[in-house]
Amino acid sequence: MLSFISGARRAIPVILSAAPFGLLFGALAVDNGLTVFQAALMSATVYAGASQMVGIELFAGHAPAWIIAFSIFVVNLRHLLYSATTGRHIGGFSGAQKAVAFFFLIDPQFAETEREVEKSGGFSFAWYMGMGLTFYSVWLGLTVTGALFGKLLPDPKPWGIDFLLTIYFLGLVMSFRGRPFWLPVVIVSAAASVLAYKTVGSPWHVSLGALAGVVFAAAFGLRAARDA
Amino acid sequence: MPDIYIAILAGAFLTYLTRIGGHVILSRFERIHPRVEAALNAVPAAVLTTLVAPAALTQGLPETVTLIAAALAALYLPMLGMFALGWVMIVALRWVSAG
Numbered sequence: 001m002l003s004f005i006s007g008a009r010r011a012i013p014v015i016l017s018a019a020p021f022g023l024l025f026g027a028l029a030v031d032n033g034l035t036v037f038q039a040a041l042m043s044a045t046v047y048a049g050a051s052q053m054v055g056i057e058l059f060a061g062h063a064p065a066w067i068i069a070f071s072i073f074v075v076n077l078r079h080l081l082y083s084a085t086t087g088r089h090i091g092g093f094s095g096a097q098k099a100v101a102f103f104f105l106i107d108p109q110f111a112e113t114e115r116e117v118e119k120s121g122g123f124s125f126a127w128y129m130g131m132g133l134t135f136y137s138v139w140l141g142l143t144v145t146g147a148l149f150g151k152l153l154p155d156p157k158p159w160g161i162d163f164l165l166t167i168y169f170l171g172l173v174m175s176f177r178g179r180p181f182w183l184p185v186v187i188v189s190a191a192a193s194v195l196a197y198k199t200v201g202s203p204w205h206v207s208l209g210a211l212a213g214v215v216f217a218a219a220f221g222l223r224a225a226r227d228a
Numbered sequence: 229m230p231d232i233y234i235a236i237l238a239g240a241f242l243t244y245l246t247r248i249g250g251h252v253i254l255s256r257f258e259r260i261h262p263r264v265e266a267a268l269n270a271v272p273a274a275v276l277t278t279l280v281a282p283a284a285l286t287q288g289l290p291e292t293v294t295l296i297a298a299a300l301a302a303l304y305l306p307m308l309g310m311f312a313l314g315w316v317m318i319v320a321l322r323w324v325s326a327g
Binding site for chain 2: 013016017034038041042045046047048051055059064065066068069070072073076077078079080081082083084085086087088098099102103105107110111114157158159160163164166167168169170171172173174175176179180181182185186188189190191192193194197202205206209210211212213214215216217218219221222
């Protein structure tokens with residue numbers, strides 16, 4: 001129970017930075033022709049903010065179902081890397097616990113578990129679910145709230161709300177600066193993602209930029225790890 | 229079933245595949261090669277950077293300045309302090325640049 005609560009506390013900065021996007025998603029989903037139930041279903045089952053936003057834009061354009069599903073898949077390809085990375089730390093989970101845990105493996109969940117491994121060497125299923133279920137409930141609740149009352153929301157831009165997630169992600173990037181080869185990986189991923197953003201376009205810049213950094217680390221990061 | 233439900237549920241299914249797929253592939257190997265190990269250790273920085281870099285360079289001057297300041301602040305402040313500073317800065321700089 002204690003570790004569940006300590007995991008839940010980890011969700012607080014995530015809620016502050018990502019929660020406005022739950023409201024925004026609910027509001028935009030209804031704007032784009034989804035019902036409140038469909039918006040909630042999407043948050044409950046897809047559970048990945050950026051891909052949900054891409055999905056509802058395509059709904060509004062009346063794209064075929066398979067295009068929408070495939071676009072969601074492309075935006076979420078980065079989770080393959082999270083899955084491979086986190087899998088190393090949950091060897092103690094049962095098969096069912098693993099199957100459940102991977103459902104909750106979104107960006108902040110992944111980053112906070114990696115930080116927890118650095119800090120305390122590992123984490124329990126209770127800790128993981130404390131964070132996961134807390135943020136999941138808030139995300140779902142805010143989707144419904146946004147869908148019901150979206151018309152009352154103020155313009156997020158003057159309040160900087162649309163930018164909070166970017167600031168939080170930057171904070172996460174910085175929090176991993178103790179790792180060997182961190183700066184070269186950040187530089188390569190940043191350059192590759194900006195290049196891909198300008199040429200191939202969004203959302204491919206995420207997968208391509210990440211791949212560049214990861215392959216670079218595989219090719220040149222060994223010596224750095226040995227020297228550290 | 230209307231298309232909209234097929235799109236949502238198929239999207240959810242494919243998303244779950246990405247979340248479990250990396251582990252399923254990796255767990256087929258007995259030993260993890262040191263290069264793969266080095267690659268996996270780079271995953272947090274590599275992926276999260278791609279979620280920040282284009283925004284830092286393409287959205288505008290207030291956004292660029294805020295992220296540079298926040299990155300420097302992160303060297304000295306805990307996460308929430310850096311986050312609060314970034315929030316105040318983006319609101320102030322957007323207000324100034326809109327003024």
